[in-house]
Amino acid sequence: MSEKEAKKAEQQTILLVDDDTEIVETMRFALEGQGYRVLVARDGNQGLALAERDDPDLIVLDMMMPKRSGFLVLEKLRQTLKVPIKVIMVTGNEGNRHKAYAEMLGVDDYIRKPFAMDRLIGAVKKVLE
Structure with a gap:
């Protein structure tokens, strides 16, 4: 990732909505590694x-999630x-x-x-x- 891409990513927030802890943590790790706020x-x-x-x-x-799909x-x-x-x-x-x-x-x-x-x-x- 270029410095320009990393700077742009740092300014962006991603909301992960999922009830599977393992998937959420894997996605969070990958996206934070790209510089996004998660x-x-x-x-x-x-x-x-x-x-x-x-x-x-x-x-x-x-x-598919509990409480509200x-x-x-x-x-x-x-x-x-x-x-x-x-x-x-x-x-x-x-x-x-x-x-x-x-x-x-x-x-x-x-x-x-x-x-x-x-x-x-x-x-x-x-x-x-």
Whole structure:
């Protein structure tokens, strides 16, 4: 990563919303290694609260979570935020109808688990360009 890319990344905040501790810690490590500021929410309600409070540049949002699914979080954010937020949805779900619904809600990328961290980092860089 160039010095210019690192400086730009340091100014950007990514909110990770996922209930799988191992995946969250792996994503956090990879993204912080790229210079991003990373916030973590362990369920949909906490993710919604952090998104509204901290105004992240990007949300990496799991589809299936306790308390409020990624879809419900995204629907609520689309209704309440004045500025559209960039979202990468991650899921272990193989169904194409879920992907279609995520795209209808305006996700910027859709990544199926398991995925390589290079895939996530590439998607984050592309979305935040």
